[in-house]
Amino acid sequence: MAAALTECGVPLSGLSKHYLNTNSTSHTGPFSAIAELIDNTYDPDVNAEQIWIDKTQIKDMECLTFKDNGNGLSRKIMHQILSFGFSIEKGIQPIGIYGNGFTSGSMRLGKDVIILSKSKNDLCVGMLSQTYLKKIRAKHIAVPIISFNKQEADKYILLELFK
Template identity: 60%
Template sequence: MAVRQDRGIPLSTLSPKYLHTNSTSHTWPFSAIAELIDNACDPDVQADAFWIDKTVVEGHECLSFMDNGNGLDHEAMHKMLSFGYSDKVAVNGVEPIGMYGNGFKSGSMRLGKDALVFSRSNNASCVGMLSQTYLEEINAQQIIVPIVCFEHTNRNYILFYTRGASQ
């Protein structure tokens, strides 16, 4: 495997095992659920409703979390699924809850091994996948987060696909 470099200096990567290790910061599932609810409460998201549902898909219990906030475009989805990145700011004097860029990843991985994120903003529809199962299946040596986005432009859709390492 090639090591990504910047000016000849090897860049740090995260092992797929980190997804589980990071999730252990939540000692019980309700703190993980609180992380996901907190994201919807951030002032830049502007959600005023939040739903949690449980269903069974092919014999596997699945939780879904949905809010009616502003949604994520390609850049925002990539930042949200990256580790340690947060550009949250106060809106009208209301401070965001999260600031370290870790809550979604730790919370979702505490609740399950896989997270699919579907989002629709004013200008894009995106799907991102944070999946321990996928990384195990492909024998990944670093965390890879596939993201597919369709940008809405005058009824046409432009497809964006990234399969980069999360850093």
């Protein structure tokens, strides 16, 4: 499948779905993964002043939720965060220079992550899910992202997912 994705006739590299689990082992335990996710909220471009962490039950699954009051993510930045090796860090001494922290931290804590974000212009939903990749029998990582321009959001019908 990766060979079908080409740029100027050259096959692009693919990432095996097994990479998500392997990459998560860069964190020795759940506390370093949580610290990574918290650290992301304090980056200068995020500008969060508060973060809330909660544990909740959705159906029969225990879920951790992380919420902050930062600037939110545009579609472009969400795509970079859910990709591998892309760093959006700016500033004098960026911590996230490898573009790996969010993906490794979230996959250390669970098999699935859903990001809901509201920035100045965009409403975005992104998903990095080992469960989804297994269900669709993916050979490579696929990262679904849905985004809406805030000014055009009233044109869409949003459905309640959890009843």
